[in-house]
Amino acid sequence: MNLFSSLIKKxxxxxxxxxxxxxxxxxxxLIIIPQLYMVDLSFRPNLSPLERGGDKDxxxxxxxxxxxxxxxxxxxxxxVVDISVxxxxxxxxxxxxxxxxxxxxxxxxxxxxxxxxxSARFLIIALIIPFWINELxxxxxxxxLLANEGVINTFLxxxxxxxxxxxxxxxxxxxxxxxxxxxxxLMMFPLYNAxxxxxxxQLEAAKDLGSSTFWTHIRxxxxxxxxxxxxxxxxxxxxxxxxxxxxVVLGGPNTLWxxxxxxxxxxxxxxxxxxAAYSFLLLIISVIFVLTxxxxxxxxxxxxxx
Amino acid sequence: xxxxxxxxxxxxxxxxxxxxxxxxxxxxxxxxxxxxxPSGCGKTTLLRAISGFQDLSEGEVLIDGVDMSRIxxxxxxxxxxxxxxxxxxxxxxxxNISFSLEVRGVDKKKRRSRANELIELMALDxxxxxxxxxxxxxxxxxxAIARALAIEPKVLLxxxxxxxxxxxxxxxxxxxxxxxxxxVNITFIYITHDQSEALTMSDRIAVMNEGEIExxxxxxxxxxxxxxxxxxxxxxxxxSIDGKLTEVSSxxxxxxxxxxxxxxxxxxxxxxxxxxxxxxxxxxxxxxELAKNGNFDNVIDINIDTFEFEGNIKNxxxxxxxxxxxKFSIPNSVDTxxxxxxxxIQIGFNKLNSVILKKGQLAVDT
Numbered sequence: 001m002n003l004f005s006s007l008i009k010k011x012x013x014x015x016x017x018x019x020x021x022x023x024x025x026x027x028x029x030l031i032i033i034p035q036l037y038m039v040d041l042s043f044r045p046n047l048s049p050l051e052r053g054g055d056k057d058x059x060x061x062x063x064x065x066x067x068x069x070x071x072x073x074x075x076x077x078x079x080v081v082d083i084s085v086x087x088x089x090x091x092x093x094x095x096x097x098x099x100x101x102x103x104x105x106x107x108x109x110x111x112x113x114x115x116x117x118x119s120a121r122f123l124i125i126a127l128i129i130p131f132w133i134n135e136l137x138x139x140x141x142x143x144x145l146l147a148n149e150g151v152i153n154t155f156l157x158x159x160x161x162x163x164x165x166x167x168x169x170x171x172x173x174x175x176x177x178x179x180x181x182x183x184x185x186l187m188m189f190p191l192y193n194a195x196x197x198x199x200x201x202q203l204e205a206a207k208d209l210g211s212s213t214f215w216t217h218i219r220x221x222x223x224x225x226x227x228x229x230x231x232x233x234x235x236x237x238x239x240x241x242x243x244x245x246x247x248v249v250l251g252g253p254n255t256l257w258x259x260x261x262x263x264x265x266x267x268x269x270x271x272x273x274x275x276a277a278y279s280f281l282l283l284i285i286s287v288i289f290v291l292t293x294x295x296x297x298x299x300x301x302x303x304x305x306x
Numbered sequence: 307x308x309x310x311x312x313x314x315x316x317x318x319x320x321x322x323x324x325x326x327x328x329x330x331x332x333x334x335x336x337x338x339x340x341x342x343x344p345s346g347c348g349k350t351t352l353l354r355a356i357s358g359f360q361d362l363s364e365g366e367v368l369i370d371g372v373d374m375s376r377i378x379x380x381x382x383x384x385x386x387x388x389x390x391x392x393x394x395x396x397x398x399x400x401x402n403i404s405f406s407l408e409v410r411g412v413d414k415k416k417r418r419s420r421a422n423e424l425i426e427l428m429a430l431d432x433x434x435x436x437x438x439x440x441x442x443x444x445x446x447x448x449x450a451i452a453r454a455l456a457i458e459p460k461v462l463l464x465x466x467x468x469x470x471x472x473x474x475x476x477x478x479x480x481x482x483x484x485x486x487x488x489x490v491n492i493t494f495i496y497i498t499h500d501q502s503e504a505l506t507m508s509d510r511i512a513v514m515n516e517g518e519i520e521x522x523x524x525x526x527x528x529x530x531x532x533x534x535x536x537x538x539x540x541x542x543x544x545x546s547i548d549g550k551l552t553e554v555s556s557x558x559x560x561x562x563x564x565x566x567x568x569x570x571x572x573x574x575x576x577x578x579x580x581x582x583x584x585x586x587x588x589x590x591x592x593x594x595e596l597a598k599n600g601n602f603d604n605v606i607d608i609n610i611d612t613f614e615f616e617g618n619i620k621n622x623x624x625x626x627x628x629x630x631x632x633k634f635s636i637p638n639s640v641d642t643x644x645x646x647x648x649x650x651i652q653i654g655f656n657k658l659n660s661v662i663l664k665k666g667q668l669a670v671d672t
Contacts, residue, residue, distance in 0.1 A: 199392060204359055204386070208357060224396065
């Protein structure tokens with residue numbers, strides 16, 4: 001009620017009411033209900049619409065059990081396939097996040113502190129333009145470049161540098177580069193914003209006091225940019241771990257991505273409950289990642305979302 | 307350990323614009339030297355050239371006789387104190403102070419003891435573990451100085467570090483800076499647009515305007531014997547009256563103005579002046595006295611316009627002739643009960659307390 005009256009007071013009755021409705025809709029219908037429904041569904045057996053609410057509809061852990069131990073008739077005690085896909089996805093996502101950070105930090109620093117205003121604007125536009133193209137198409141474009149008979153291999157063979165094509169896709173080079181590129185901007189902009197807000201005098205002061213460029217970054221720039229680093233890393237990690245299109249197009253034959261499994265449960269096996277359970281696992285790991293990052297870098301949530 | 311700093315034919319250009327033009331100055335080791343000038347006069351550019359952040363377009367910077375052109379800011383024996391201090395907000399006071407040692411790989415124990423030494427020197431006892439934002443303005447100044455002194459630079463460069471402080475603190479910091487300079491005995495190069503700051507602290511000052519040095523000298527000489535109209539009006543206040551020379555000798559001249567003829571001094575004339583030259587006569591407000599209270603070389607008729615009480619002095623703004631204004635200041639102790647707005651009175655000044663200079667650019671009130 002307090003929120004309502006202050007919204008009305010600040011914005012007038014019409015816009016105030018509109019804002020309130022928008023906030024409530026967003027919070028309840030886009031966040032609370034879908035998540036609760038997903039969690040609820042993940043604890044129920046996979047039933048046809050007719051059976052719902054009937055005798056067979058009771059809470060069960062069968063989907064989580066399936067993730068851990070697999071179906072009854074399998075040879076292994078644990079569900080090795082799903083568990084390894086899960087951890088491989090997390091592992092690769094962490095690597096991709098680190099690659100992204102290493103790739104974006106120098107560029108963000110250059111644009112924020114080194115480039116003249118005009119060339120900085122140009123570089124920002126140059127960063128954005130490729131993202132006007134759909135993620136799926138960008139992945140296919142990379143596939144065209146990296147395929148066994150792709151542009152890069154053809155070029156390298158023709159100039160005689162290699163005899164047979166390099167296996168970029170098989171060795172997941174395509175997957176790593178595709179995923180790193182896919183969410184580049186979500187690392188770039190938080191980093192850029194954080195570094196941009198650093199007073200240039202701080203850099204000069206450090207240099208004047210005898211600091212090398214390396215130490216200036218370690219002691220002055222990175223500590224200042226920490227909230228941006230954490231914010232970029234969490235966003236890139238969450239989106240990478242949940243990516244579908246890029247791994248489908250660029251993943252090697254032996255690399256299954258966890259969201260592909262989820263997709264299969266929903267779409268192929270028509271088992272929404274199991275899909276929901278697997279999604280919930282992914283959500284939990286994302287939350288754990290964010291909390292770990294915050295703890296590790298001693299950053300509060302308010303600083304990240306700045 | 308202090309070092310001399312010399313600028314030889316130093317110029318800095320940005321496109322066609324000269325930020326500093328043909329600067330020649332030698333600052334002695336252990337001297338407190340100020341560059342004084344309005345904003346945009348090129349003084350910051352010079353400071354950055356000395357510290358190494360700005361390359362010279364022409365000329366050279368010599369520190370202790372060594373050419374600095376190939377030596378970067380992190381290798382020069384200078385430390386710069388920034389206008390906004392640029393303390394590191396995410397480090398403690400002690401870490402700020404010992405930063406220059408840390409980046410040189412000095413071990414923690416030595417860093418700590420040097421930091422404590424400086425904390426004591428700067429009267430910051432007990433503040434070492436605090437973060438910068440927990441300090442007062444004056445304490446931050448002292449941390450910035452301590453940080454700059456930690457590696458024992460030979461030259462300390464100060465870029466208007468007092469401008470953000472309030473008046474009382476600024477005045478105290480002036481005295482303090484001067485005392486620190488005497489104690490550590492290194493060369494201080496200070497830049498400021500505030501003439502009283504420059505005059506109170508410096509051994510010598512250089513007055514700059516539009517990228518060029520107008521005058522270099524001892525504070526009292528710059529104030530009492532300005533060489534250009536700009537210096538006369540920028541350093542302290544000055545009344546200017548224009549006219550033509552009617553008599554010229556080696557160090558004296560008579561100027562004829564719309565308001566009468568006055569006798570005054572010529573500085574460094576060297577035969578530069580001749581009869582008929584267009585000149586300015588400069589008289590400081592405090593050099594003007596009530597004519598009835600003494601004998602003066604020159605007397606002016608004026609009409610009092612407005613009055614301003616400043617405490618130790620009383621300022622009068624008067625009309626001189628039809629379209630000129632003149633300001634004079636009288637000590638509070640002098641009886642002025644008969645002077646009112648509209649009174650026609652006479653004020654006088656002695657030729658030694660005024661100066662005649664060739665016409666030129668005057669400082670604009672800001």
